[in-house]
Amino acid sequence: MTRRAMDPERLERELYVARRTIVEISPEPVRDLFRSAILCGSIREATDWERRAIDAVLVMAEPVDNGLADHAYCPLCGRGSSAPYSGGFVYPEGLTRHLEGRSARRCPVMEQVWGLCIDAVWASGNDPRSGTPL
Numbered sequence: 001m002t003r004r005a006m007d008p009e010r011l012e013r014e015l016y017v018a019r020r021t022i023v024e025i026s027p028e029p030v031r032d033l034f035r036s037a038i039l040c041g042s043i044r045e046a047t048d049w050e051r052r053a054i055d056a057v058l059v060m061a062e063p064v065d066n067g068l069a070d071h072a073y074c075p076l077c078g079r080g081s082s083a084p085y086s087g088g089f090v091y092p093e094g095l096t097r098h099l100e101g102r103s104a105r106r107c108p109v110m111e112q113v114w115g116l117c118i119d120a121v122w123a124s125g126n127d128p129r130s131g132t133p134l
């Protein structure tokens with residue numbers, strides 16, 4: 001790999017652009033909320049944002065039409081439970097765990113948008129705990 005390819009600033013910039021692209025191609029009902037991830041200035045704001053984002057995604061989920069009314073696939077990444085014949089995640093508990101990352105594999109879309117949120121907290125120059133300027 002070339003030195004240019006390994007340049008940390010370049011990689012950081014490219015990650016940011018890739019994450020912003022994910023936001024721009026996310027479903028319309030959550031796009032503006034995802035765009036606001038970059039406005040988080042404290043851990044509290046970030047966790048509040050995450051709660052609102054998860055709630056908005058849960059609203060978008062549609063029941064799986066296979067007799068399993070309490071199951072749904074992730075509206076962001078299309079994944080479902082890895083359990084055989086599950087027909088999606090148990091709704092809402094399993095889908096919530098997928099979005100929060102409390103399951104084996106966090107939603108890859110949420111993970112990247114959450115990364116924007118956390119990076120914004122650190123870039124804000126605020127104390128991450130209180131949200132007040134350092």
Ligand SMILES: [Zn+2]
Binds near residue numbers: 106109
């Ligand atoms: Zn997902």
